[in-house]
Amino acid sequence: MVTLRTGGRPHAALAMNPEAAERILTPEYLTALAEHTELAPPPALDDLATDRARRVLAGTELLITGWGCPPLDGAALAAAPRLRAVAHTAGSVRGHITDACWERGIEVSSAAAANALPVAEYTVAMILLANKRVLETARAYRADRARADWLHDRPGMGNYRRTVGILSASLIGRRVIELLRPYDLEVLLYDPYVTAEEATALGVRAATLPELFAASDVVSVHTPLLPATRGLVSRDLLAALRPDATLINTARGALLDQEALTDAVLAGRIRAVLDVTEPEVLPPGHPLWTCENALITPHIAGSQGNELRRLADLTVTEVARWASGAGFAHPVRREGMPFRA
CATH class of the missing domain: 3.40.50.720 (NAD(P)-binding Rossmann-like Domain)
Structure with missing residues (x-):
């Protein structure tokens, strides 16, 4: 109008x-x-x-x-x-x-379009750091005060030809896809409102939700919290993640089955980068606070x-x-x- x-x-x-x-x-x-x-x-x-x-x-x-x-x-x-x-x-x-x-x-x-930019930048940074195993490597280096054998240590480390799953082609999800284009990554997208042809135009491959979780080294959640999406990332989907995969959530904590996520992270099977939780803030005694496989930030991905x-x-x-x-x-x-x- x-x-x-x-x-x-x-x-x-x-x-x-x-x-x-x-x-x-x-x-x-x-x-x-x-x-x-x-x-x-x-x-x-x-x-x-x-x-x-x-x-x-x-x-x-x-x-x-x-x-x-x-x-x-x-x-x-x-x-x-x-x-x-x-x-x-x-x-x-x-x-x-x-x-x-x-x-x-x-x-x-x-101003959602403007606020999407720093969220996407945060997400891309965390994707690259997660695949490079930066946080756990830094933690081990600080503890050992010595370099590991780089030829033999952590053969799964790196960003070359890794698979990244994007959950939703929202404003932020699309910006993440755009920022990932210069990297040697395969990007999958789940969004029921995006056709396979539209996904191809975005430079990604359309996937079902189970396919995206089973095939990705990193899954990044960018779905709006709606009645239909509450608890969308279920225990079964989290169980389908590859061992050592990383889940990143900058959207809303209630999109995840947080109990199931906590179980998977505490078991050391996957990693999590959580800029949002449910509730926000987690109770002081929640086990994710002290879990080495979880990085929790206080909703800072958006404009700051x-x-x-x-x-x-x-x-x-x-x-x-x-x-x-x-x-x-x-x-x-x-x-x-x-x-x-």
Whole structure:
């Protein structure tokens, strides 16, 4: 949809956790947004039922949202009769875009494409490190203080002609595939919505879910968490992994049978790189914390530190496009919501 505007700049407001707003939309970005909108001054709205929120929302045409934005339900929209668009500074919009937004015809944009890049970079780094056996080799080197016989030690080490399985051709999954192209790897893809011809166009080979797990040295999970995908990576699939294979999860912890994964990792049969768990954070006494075959990071694959600037850059560009009448370049469609994170 193209937004046809007449008159001056649209009135805009920020709706998100105020701390998130300060981290992502620094003064330079607020200035950039103000070049294209009549921007309500901070702090960002994190409660849409307050008197201040009602005053701000009454004239707001464009809402710039982020982590911690309250749901834009019927009551919130009733307070914002002029609202016509939402530009989200993060990835998923599931937490705040409701059916009431789609019924109003509100246009929605997301910075998911920008947030996919660091997740894909993290994933590719972990794939290469896993096949190179970097973590366990470094651990052994630190313990022994001596070099092993490199001609005979770890014959399975290396990235040459290894097989990597990608679970889902999501934004992140596709970026991982793209970043893996320069390497001598065979890449398999499981995605029920991607045909064999489309997989070939992506430069990968389509596989069934059991085939992908049985054939891969590394499996990387990029599936959105939906009712149909909860527990998708089952005990049987984990059992099908090759001995010494590595499972990487940067998506959502609930996609895995975590009890089965824990059993397999504790048995020393496979390795796991987990940027997400279920729950997040694991209980202090959980055995994965001290398991040498598991690397757990605190949900850092997504945008962190200076990578937040990429989210802000995309958002400013989207706001400028919408304010000019060109529409969003990264729209979120209602019909695509069942397949998005």
